[in-house]
Amino acid sequence: MAQAGEAQPDDIALRRQQVAQAFEPGGALARSVPGFAARPSQREMALAVFDAIVERGTLVAEAGTGTGKTFAYLVPCLLAGGRVLLSVGTKTLQDQVFDKDLRIVSRALGVATDVALLKGRQNYVCLHRLERAIGDRQHDGVEAARQLHAIDRFARASSTGDRSEIPLVPENAGIWHAVTSTQDNCLGAQCPRFEPCFVYRARRRALAAQVVVVNHHLFLADMVLRDEHFGQLLPTVDTVVLDEAHHLPRLGAEFFGESWSLGQVGELAADALAAGLRAARDGAAWVDLTRSLDQAARAVRAALAQAGVATGARVGLEALPMQGCAELAASLERLLRSAVQLGAALERNAGRDPELDLLPPRVQRLRVLLQQWVEAVERQRANSSATENGAEDSGEEGGNPNPPAPAAEDVVRWIAASSSGAQFHATPLSIRDPLLRARERTAQAWILTSATLTVASRFDAFLGEIGLNATTRRWESPFDFARQALLYLPDPLPSPASPTFAEEVADAAWPVIRASGGRAFVLCATLKAVDRVAARLRTHMEESAVRFPLLVQGQGTRRNLLQSYRGAHGAVLVGSISFWEGIDVRGDALSLVVIDKLPFAPPDDPLVRARIRQLRAHGRNAFAQYQLPQAVTLLKQGVGRLIRDERDRGVLMILDGRLLGKSYGRTVLQSLPPFSLTRDQSAACEFFAPAFAATASG
Numbered sequence: 001m002a003q004a005g006e007a008q009p010d011d012i013a014l015r016r017q018q019v020a021q022a023f024e025p026g027g028a029l030a031r032s033v034p035g036f037a038a039r040p041s042q043r044e045m046a047l048a049v050f051d052a053i054v055e056r057g058t059l060v061a062e063a064g065t066g067t068g069k070t071f072a073y074l075v076p077c078l079l080a081g082g083r084v085l086l087s088v089g090t091k092t093l094q095d096q097v098f099d100k101d102l103r104i105v106s107r108a109l110g111v112a113t114d115v116a117l118l119k120g121r122q123n124y125v126c127l128h129r130l131e132r133a134i135g136d137r138q139h140d141g142v143e144a145a146r147q148l149h150a151i152d153r154f155a156r157a158s159s160t161g162d163r164s165e166i167p168l169v170p171e172n173a174g175i176w177h178a179v180t181s182t183q184d185n186c187l188g189a190q191c192p193r194f195e196p197c198f199v200y201r202a203r204r205r206a207l208a209a210q211v212v213v214v215n216h217h218l219f220l221a222d223m224v225l226r227d228e229h230f231g232q233l234l235p236t237v238d239t240v241v242l243d244e245a246h247h248l249p250r251l252g253a254e255f256f257g258e259s260w261s262l263g264q265v266g267e268l269a270a271d272a273l274a275a276g277l278r279a280a281r282d283g284a285a286w287v288d289l290t291r292s293l294d295q296a297a298r299a300v301r302a303a304l305a306q307a308g309v310a311t312g313a314r315v316g317l318e319a320l321p322m323q324g325c326a327e328l329a330a331s332l333e334r335l336l337r338s339a340v341q342l343g344a345a346l347e348r349n350a351g352r353d354p355e356l357d358l359l360p361p362r363v364q365r366l367r368v369l370l371q372q373w374v375e376a377v378e379r380q381r382a383n384s385s386a387t388e389n390g391a392e393d394s395g396e397e398g399g400n401p402n403p404p405a406p407a408a409e410d411v412v413r414w415i416a417a418s419s420s421g422a423q424f425h426a427t428p429l430s431i432r433d434p435l436l437r438a439r440e441r442t443a444q445a446w447i448l449t450s451a452t453l454t455v456a457s458r459f460d461a462f463l464g465e466i467g468l469n470a471t472t473r474r475w476e477s478p479f480d481f482a483r484q485a486l487l488y489l490p491d492p493l494p495s496p497a498s499p500t501f502a503e504e505v506a507d508a509a510w511p512v513i514r515a516s517g518g519r520a521f522v523l524c525a526t527l528k529a530v531d532r533v534a535a536r537l538r539t540h541m542e543e544s545a546v547r548f549p550l551l552v553q554g555q556g557t558r559r560n561l562l563q564s565y566r567g568a569h570g571a572v573l574v575g576s577i578s579f580w581e582g583i584d585v586r587g588d589a590l591s592l593v594v595i596d597k598l599p600f601a602p603p604d605d606p607l608v609r610a611r612i613r614q615l616r617a618h619g620r621n622a623f624a625q626y627q628l629p630q631a632v633t634l635l636k637q638g639v640g641r642l643i644r645d646e647r648d649r650g651v652l653m654i655l656d657g658r659l660l661g662k663s664y665g666r667t668v669l670q671s672l673p674p675f676s677l678t679r680d681q682s683a684a685c686e687f688f689a690p691a692f693a694a695t696a697s698g
Helices: 010-020 029-030 040-055 067-079 091-109 127-136 142-157 200-206 215-225 246-255 262-279 286-306 320-348 358-391 432-441 460-466 499-516 528-545 557-569 606-617 622-639 664-668 681-686 690-697
Strands: 058-063 084-088 113-115 211-215 241-242 258-263 313-314 409-416 421-430 447-449 471-475 485-488 519-525 551-552 572-575 592-595 650-654 676-678
Touching: 010 029, 010 040, 010 067, 029 421, 040 058, 040 447, 040 471, 040 485, 058 067, 058 519, 067 084, 067 091, 067 241, 067 447, 084 091, 084 142, 084 215, 091 113, 091 211, 113 200, 127 142, 211 215, 211 664, 246 421, 246 432, 246 447, 246 460, 258 262, 258 358, 262 320, 262 358, 286 320, 286 409, 286 421, 313 606, 320 358, 358 421, 409 606, 421 499, 432 460, 460 622, 485 681, 499 519, 499 528, 499 592, 499 650, 499 681, 519 528, 528 551, 528 572, 528 650, 551 557, 557 572, 592 622, 606 622, 622 664
Parallel strands: 058 447, 058 471, 084 211, 084 241, 113 211, 241 447, 485 650, 485 676, 519 572, 519 592, 551 572, 592 650
Antiparallel strands: 258 421, 313 409, 409 421
């Protein structure tokens, strides 16, 4: 079918009418989809999407929970014709759109659609590396051997090679590193298993398909390649749909930045040792060279520890003390020298083996990034020295109480430390320019949609992040929040500044949890609060002899915890940020959502500090234009867990005293759905069904 923008006016009008009719009572969706309910907002959104496709325009659309935005963009995309790229925020939604939603809509419309699913290469089993892993037999333990055998059986029978289809092997199993490929170690067309390769078969299908479903990681990776003129991963299309678009600013900053890790250095050393001993044993002292690289990487981690960078910390380069900068610079220079020596040995053995030839570009990229970091650390060391000398020259007893802040820059350098390694990041503070270049590269329609794009009904913050000129449309949720749900703000509300805030949260929530019969999510803004809230709830259960299954983040994977929650009766799940979005629990299983406090990003986070500094340097209000919108977006995601369809009922409980004590609390409340509001605990408890309310008095 031709692209709508190239069709005749009469044909466009006919297709637009088909889009509208599909959502009417008795229309194509109502006839084909059990339980479909015609919603004016869904129909209006579909028409707005169709118009943007015809005009090849940019539409930013917020659709409240329950609007049915997936169908609202799928129907016009399929009826308008042309090639479509659907990019979503998570692999879970990607699978749902491909396996379920597209099939339902195509069948309802009677449209034969060629659809392809495409994920990043590490989501597919690499046949060559799988054979190598089986042949090497270097994977210790019975469990690793069992997992390798399961993957081998799967690869022989699968048509996709998608690792998510192997439930017997956990997502975080160490064996995956050995049987999947990366851009660095893929042999490409030189691979002996290139023809049946799952990655390239998936890409070939995508190049031929009318509709390709990807996630934002792959979409952004493709954007980076095109921006740097290194080719492309995805086909050129007529329409791009970006669902869960609120993720774009954060993910875009990751992809348009540059990073390397000590873990990658270790992988490089291991790959160089294996390839060197196998294909060029006489070519260099591979054991010594790679041992030197490993030891230098460990010296970098030790230097970070000496500089006070603790495990789990995220530290901006400017926050390191002068002595710490000196030690870090010396260790990075040592690592750079080791990389240079390894690179020279690899170059001397060029052409002896395809896998050996993959290594020099990896070493060269590491050398470039290391050199940049050495120079940046030296600059910071010089700045720190100048600042200290300035303090001494000031004659003030305590030094300069107001040292000059680092100059506002477009990129922030920061380090994330783990127990055994560290990641080094150079992250841009804005994705406006690369996103605008991508938007203007081809004449496409762009549809950006999510349930959480506005603050107090305004798109200003999101549009400021992405920098695109766009038509904006917003549709409220069709749910009757005033009838279906209650917003409970206890009186008094605890202060997040209180040292016992976590315990106060659990104390205030416990009577309502009893009244709801469990069936609750307790969402905490920090990981530290999770354990403290859970411990206090456990104490309440023991003291009152009222027990609910208590599931706590950290006790298992996110998927396992959610499966346990859905399978239990009256469970209480206590989790942090990873449980605030992307979770759909419908019906009576979830009737209470407790949120401890507004999820402001930590002000000492290096990215947050740098963004605040940048905005202030330009005379802008960092809190109103950045910190508050970020918190409101995440809060709306958490709130969205409660009411998922027209039959759901429940209580939303927020325990942050700033909602009523700070002027910005009004903006936060205006950004939430129109709940009925109470400050009375009895009213909150009585909102639940009588059978559960009886539990509270038992």
